[in-house]
Amino acid sequence: MAESLGVGLIGCGNIAHLHTASLARIALAGAPVRAVAAADPSPAAREAVTRNFPFERLHDDPYAVLSDPDVDLVYICTPTFTHRDLYLAAFDAGKHLYAEKPIAPSFPEVQELCAAAADSSVISQVGFQMRYHALLAKVAELARTGELGEPMAYLWRDDEAFPTADVDSNLSDWRSQASAAGGGVLLEHSIHGLDMLASMFGPARTVAAATRSVLGYDVEDTAALAITHDGGVVGTLATVYGGVRGREESRLEVFFRDAIVEVTWGVLVDAPEASMRIQRAGERPTVIDPADVLTDLLAQQGIEARPFFWNELASRAFVESIVGGRRASPSFDDALLAHATVEAGYRAAVSGDVVRVADVMGS
Secondary structure, X not given: OOOOEEEEEEOOOHHHXXXXXXXXXXXXXXXXXXXXXXXXXXXXXXXXXXXXXXOOEEEOOHHHHHOOOOOOEEEEOOOHHHHHHHHHHHXXXXXXXXXXXXXXXXXXXXXXXXXXXXXXXXXXXXXXXXXXXXXXXXXXXXXXXXXXXXXXXEEEEEEEEOOOOOOOOOOXXXXXXXXXXXXXXXXXOOHHHXXXXXXXXXXXXXXXXXXEOOOOOOOOOEEEEEEEEOOOOEEEEEEEEEXXXXXXXXXXXXXXXXXXXXXXXOOOOOOOOOEEEEEEOOOOOEEEOHHHHHHHHXXXXXXXXXXXXXXXXXXXXXXXXXXXXXXXXXXXXXXXXHHHHHHHHHHHXXXXXXXXXXXXXXX
């Protein structure tokens, strides 16, 4: 392996700015990465990402990045409907892949890509960066260790302004089109939460659901799921893409046998919304400083530089997996389970029945 890993980027939109800023920061901290090639149809978008991470070569053709012999790993940050062909091409080209979520707009395509990832020799990681969120990692630790007793139930809530040009003129509009996105708030946004909940409480077993399209697009902007996990934990997930700009906040309450944990977070690592509180029986609530939780997490991992985005920790882990020649996390197997839970939600919303995730996986 070369002393440094050449990074390719396909798609230079909003999420690409987070990734390139994160890559630049981990490079400054000593990660063996260098910016080699980026591609996007828009010259302005290509030039914009180079201000974060100075790519040596810029293209309008994504396959120019995948055929570049100096590119060792590629971040694919294009709209969901383009993912299938680009991900398969990355596997064929032998490029380690950071795959943005959702990995495909339809569940059969998801299954095809997960099978291709399993057959490929490249190291691939899916962009569920909430696995690296310090507060959520702390809740997962509490669930794993049993420190607060057995987890019983949870409430997960997401809300965000619909990321489409009709709501914010600075954005593109493909996420409000079913033909391009495949789904709305559940597939595009709360698939993060479903992945995180599976990592905390085990795979989802059954899903009941309802969805709405209040803003008038052909994808849902509102969804509510009732989920039962294999281990018995039950919970609800409520998610909304609304028209209220300037707010993106999520909240999780977990009811353990001996305590209740409440966590709120926003977009940034040091988001003003961030909070954590633990209520034990017969005691006053313990308010925990989110900054202290992050400091402990970084110390455990031997990381000195404090991240600005959670993507930064995800990218660091991806690069370390490549350097170490080991499986990355979250994997395409994790993505398959999260997508199957989303698909179960969509089927349940249409049928009005409780849907087994195992039936979706076997379909």
